[in-house]
Amino acid sequence: MASNNLDNLYRQVIMDHYKNPRNKGSLEGDSLVIDMNNPTCGDRIHLTLQVEDGIVKDAKFDGEGCSISMSSASMMTQTIKGKSVEEAMKLASIFSDMMQGKDYEEDELDLGDIEALQGVNKFPARIKCATLAWKAMEKGLKE
Structure with missing residues (x-):
């Protein structure tokens, strides 16, 4: 019963x-712009990041x-x-491990609502949906 309640809570967080x-x-202005899509299901993202002095100052998506x-x-x-660029990349690595069903260390970084997505790894076809924005962020920060 407790697991069912947790699943419902996670579903509510995702839908919110x-x-x-x-x-x-x-x-607007001096931002990193990353466009990616998932041709398998048609998801697409337009991510803009404002990075100054190694810190992600702002992030928006469409x-x-x-x-x-x-x-x-x-x-x-x-x-x-x-977060620093290094922290953002570390979060992306943790998220990737979570999506692959691997053990992951939260260490000092707070995952917040992201933990609600951990059940997605039970549905392999949906993993690419969950990771699209993260892959876009990684691509943008590496360039």
């Missing part, structure tokens, strides 16, 4: 981010896709704001 996305839109894809983008942008 889908229906009320955080950081939806795009940044796009269209399923609830998993869009809520993951909302959670990701909310979580990486104010």
